[in-house]
Amino acid sequence: MKIKTAEFVISNSKVDHCPNSTLPEYAFIGRSNVGKSSLINMLTGRKSLAKTSAKPGKTQLINHFLINNNWHLVDLPGYGYAQVSKSTKKVFQKFITAYFKKREQMICAFVLIDSRHKPQPIDMEFMQWLGEHNIPFCIIFTKADKLKPKILDKNIENYKNEMLESWVEMPEYFITSATSKLGQDDILDYIEGINNS
Numbered sequence: 074m075k076i077k078t079a080e081f082v083i084s085n086s087k088v089d090h091c092p093n094s095t096l097p098e099y100a101f102i103g104r105s106n107v108g109k110s111s112l113i114n115m116l117t118g119r120k121s122l123a124k125t126s127a128k129p130g131k132t133q134l135i136n137h138f139l140i141n142n143n144w145h146l147v148d149l150p151g152y153g154y155a156q157v158s159k160s161t162k163k164v165f166q167k168f169i170t171a172y173f174k175k176r177e178q179m180i181c182a183f184v185l186i187d188s189r190h191k192p193q194p195i196d197m198e199f200m201q202w203l204g205e206h207n208i209p210f211c212i213i214f215t216k217a218d219k220l221k222p223k224i225l226d227k228n229i230e231n232y233k234n235e236m237l238e239s240w241v242e243m244p245e246y247f248i249t250s251a252t253s254k255l256g257q258d259d260i261l262d263y264i265e266g267i268n269n270s
């Protein structure tokens with residue numbers, strides 16, 4: 074898929090205020106600093122469509138972007154920021170779970186994972202929750218350019234092995250780099266394939 078247009082639609086903190094539209098939407102979510110804004114900008118070919126936040130975890134907004142006038146890319150807040158209080162975490166959880174439970178037009182959640190790190194409980198728990206609620210998701214491994222190919226392969230293999238301890242099969246996954254654009258075509262084609270099906 075070629076990106077012809079990518080426009081910011083709305084930011085909001087209430088799921089009920091998300092665009093009243095039946096267009097399919099694809100949500101991007103992950104730990105703060107995982108590279109979500111960079112990935113969204115890379116995918117859409119726009120330098121600063123998604124803003125990289127100076128204070129990760131502070132802004133808890135759902136951002137909708139309209140792509141090619143026929144689907145929404147949704148930038149969800151980053152989770153797992155260490156300096157966020159317990160009460161903020163609870164609010165965040167409610168907010169995110171409400172989004173996934175209510176948005177019937179949400180086709181697939183892309184869960185971003187930093188390819189440099191070992192599987193983190195917070196990501197595993199989040200994917201477990203998605204699975205329990207029958208919410209389709211894929212994994213996007215980010216920052217692949219930061220690793221030597223052999224280490225990258227090893228990390229992905231470790232990840233798969235850990236996933237397969239609790240999942241029957243490895244979810245669809247993509248390996249990406251915002252700097253080299255690795256994964257851009259694969260993800261856009263994946264979305265296009267679903268939209269056309």
Ligand code: GDP
Pocket residue numbers: 104105106107108109110111112124125126129151215216217218219249250251252253
């Ligand atoms: P967010 O908090 O998840 O939106 O993360 P950002 O997109 O703001 O990225 C966090 C940091 O990682 C920034 O310093 C980015 O420049 C860097 N970064 C993000 N993606 C990549 C990537 O693919 N390769 C490299 N080398 N750095 C990246």
